[in-house]
Amino acid sequence: MNAMNHSEAAEFVLLGFPSSRQLQLLLFVIFLDFYILTIASNMLIIVITRVDCTLRTIPMYIFLCHFSFLEIWYTTSTVPKMLMDFMIDNNIISYNGCIAQIYFFFALGLTELFFLAVMSYDRYLAICHPLYYNFVMTSKLCSQMSFWSWLCGFLSSFMLVIPSSRLLFCGPRIINHFFCDFIPLLNISCSEILATDMILYAFAWIIILYSLLLTTISYLQIIRTICRLPSQLSRRKAFSTCVSHLTVVLTFYGTIIFMYIRPSTQYTLNMDKVVSVFYAVVIPLLNPLVYSLRNREVHQAFRKSLARFDNLCGC
Template sequence: MKVNQSELAEFILLGFPSSRELQVLLFMVFLAFYFLTITTNMFIICIVRLAPSLWNSPMYMFLSHFSFLEIWYTTVTVPKMLLDFVAANNIISYQGCIAQIYFFFALGLTELFFLAVMAYDRYLAICQPLRYNAIMSKTVCNQLAGWSWLCGFLSAFLLIIPSSRLLFCSAKTINHFFCDFIPLLIISCNETLVTDMVLYAVAWVIIFYSFFLTTVSYCYIIRTVLRLPSRIGRKKAFSTCASHLIVVLTFYGTIIFMYIRPTTQYSFNMDKVVSVFYAVVIPLLNPLVYTLRNREVQQAVRKALAKNIFV
């Protein structure tokens, strides 16, 4: 018997079936990751806000938005996962499942737009240095950030609408640690061809369009840097965009693997591991990459500590 969303009360998240001891260990590991993700991203936001030299720089203004995004991106999935490690029943309501899908994809798509915007910012800084301040004004930066948030949250409705129209039979168990679109699609009992087409259309258009813009920006950056006569100049130019490039490659690599393929090729165990990487690990990796490899951030931290110590 098919059941629609008004009649379906809840789902069971399978998570990571294992012994009680391993469940406790996983709880402690993911709790540590979550705590570090929140604190490191909050640290970046505070440093950028408190240092005028950073806050007035478009690159770091975008970085503060990016860190704020990462906090909520990991909060959508990890707290529920932590609760399921210690709870007797890993239950999530239908409304909670749909909300989790929406915010997870809304924030993920917003991150794609921000990566493209940040790549464009690095392109202007390296390839158009004399026009950089005129083009990337405070108003333009705020508009680009605002459009990134708006486009990400509006685009996610393209996935929520077909998700809310799925029908379900007796199966209520989702083989994942959070409500993802593909596992929900797999347990539905109605024809999913149209829904599959919507998913791939959204994935191909948004993921590859943002990836194309980012790639074009870096092609121009690499071409410009290689033409610099000074070896020191080339090294300095590459250092300004190396951190962003690392984030781009890791994030795009995982989401392309997850969402640019037919649902028939979905492997639950492997894909849960990949999902852990982009939902838990990458939000922590991003601030570490930006801070550990960035001299301006390190200098701002030293100035802030010196000011607090000697005041």
């Protein structure tokens, strides 16, 4: 009982990226730039999608609007705290703050997995079954799929928060990471972690790999359809878009599979911190660039918005 009370009142120290003061400042500038660009690019997509009358009725852009909103909060769940820790010497996070960060990071990350599967299914219908697309992918279905993606992501995260909140900590509470992650928390716990490991593995395999399977099947069918296009130019353009999407998707899935679908004895925390940078900082910036800002319809909507703004300013 004393051990539990002691654990609940604990604070943790986030080790982050130990280095010289000059390197800390350099990392601060780099990650701050990534964060600002991520917020700005995703906000731009949301504004363009909501302002343009055409885009906000197209299912793909409805999903992208949700996805951009998701990415803003996903990167915000970790990066601001990391930036603050670069500027101070005592990188402390409270017990409740740590559990809250784990919950929101995984809730938003799992929601992203669900949205990637939903968006790949949307592209599958649009490319492989264009005649049925408008009949099947209605506004009502888009709203329902978006709602369930958010709900499933936030409910699923409790499967990690509950075992995290029951861990006991008897020794130094130094987390070798730049944010409160489930695995580094397990490594400093003095609780018996076998049952917790089993929960994590079963959960990770079911959620991560099932969503990856759905996404992969959709893209394989898309590639198969693209290969049948009569025009070489059409195939090249379609492949260019498809490959860029697949690159981001596989990078995201590859890093989280590397991180979470391994026995805890095989974790190398210094390497894991570097891998975590990709899915927590880099991917949220790549997603808007790949999914939206390279899109011709988004370019046209952006130019129309600028023209409308210029006309208002001219008046």
